[in-house]
Amino acid sequence: MRLLEERILRDGKVRDGNVLKVDSFLNHQMDIKLFGEMADEFYRLFKNDNITKILTIEASGIGIACITAQVFSCPVIFAKKSKTKNIAGNVYTAKVDSFTHGGTYDIIVAEEFLTKEDRVLIIDDFLANGSALTGLASLVKDAGATLVGAGIAIEKAFQPGGEELRAQGLRVESLAKIKSMSPEGIVFC
C-alpha cells in the first residue's frame, strides 16, 4: 500500500535492534485518517470472507482494528495481556514472546466472545517473528472459530514470522512489507 510505505519513508525512524519507530502516526500518536485508508484496503482484501469478528491484541493493535471494524460492520475483541479482576469466568489463553519489552506474557480472551460460528480476521500493527499472531491464531483455533486471515500494517519481512505462518496455510496480508532497513534507509519488498 503505497500511502503507508510513503508515510514510513517520511516519518519512520530505524533504531538499533531492528526497531522501526513509527510512533508519530501508528502506535503512540495515531493518524486516524491514515487508519481509514488502511481499513479500506483491508476491506478490499477480505470483503468476500464474511468476517464476523476482528481480533487484535492490546495496545497498539486496537486503533487500527476499531477503524477497520467500522468498515466491516463487526465487533472487535482485543486479547488482554494479563488476567485482571474484570475478567471472570473461562478464557482462552496463549503465550506470546514480547519483542518490544522482552520476556513472555499470557494473552487471554473470554470464551464467550469467540464461538464456533465466528469467522475471524486478526488485525495487528506489526508482524516480525510472528509470536503475537501465532498466539492470537491459537485462541481462534481453541474456540473452534474459522480464522479467515490476518491483516497487518507493517511486516518486517526480513524476520521469519510472515513466511512461517504463510507456510502453515494462514492468509497473511501486510500493507507494507519491509525487505531490509537500516538508519541509512528502508527498502520494501
Place this chain on the structure above:
Amino acid sequence: MRLLEERILRDGKVRDGNVLKVDSFLNHQMDIKLFGEMADEFYRLFKNDNITKILTIEASGIGIACITAQVFSCPVIFAKKSKTKNIAGNVYTAKVDSFTHGGTYDIIVAEEFLTKEDRVLIIDDFLANGSALTGLASLVKDAGATLVGAGIAIEKAFQPGGEELRAQGLRVESLAKIKSMSPEGIVFC
C-alpha cells in the same frame, strides 16, 4: 445518553468490589456501532472547542478515542503505561493508581506529540476515583497545551473523581453517570 444507559442495563454486570463488567461491548469485546453513537455525542458536546488532539490511555480507552477522533478529524495520542524501548527521547510522565490491577504505574507521552498549540480532549472508558484522568490532565498541563475537557463513557458518580475534577474547573462530560449499583440493579443520575 440513553442508548448507553440501556446497554449497561441490558449487558452490564455488577461484581463485588464496585466492579461493573461491561466487557461484552465496551472494554474487551467492543461494539463499534455503539462507539460511533458515543462519538457523535462527544462531538455534539465539544464541536465548538477546536479540538486538535484526543488523548487517552492504553488499553481500553483507545477504541473509543479512535472512533471519536474520526468525527473530530484529529489524531489520537494514547499514554503508555510503561517505558518501552520504542519510546526514545523526552517524555511527559505522571503516576496513576490502578483500580483494576491495584498498585501504581507511570504513564508517559512523548513530548513531541503534545505542544502549546494543542487543544486537547481527553477520552476514557471509565471515571471512578479520577486517578487516570488526573494523570492525563497533568501531562497536558506539563506540555503547556490547553485542556478543553474530558469525555467519559461511564462515570461511577458514587466515587469522588468526577466531582473533585469538576470542582477544580475541568469540564467533564460523562455519557452515563451511575448513581448507585449493586447486583440487584443499577441506578443512573
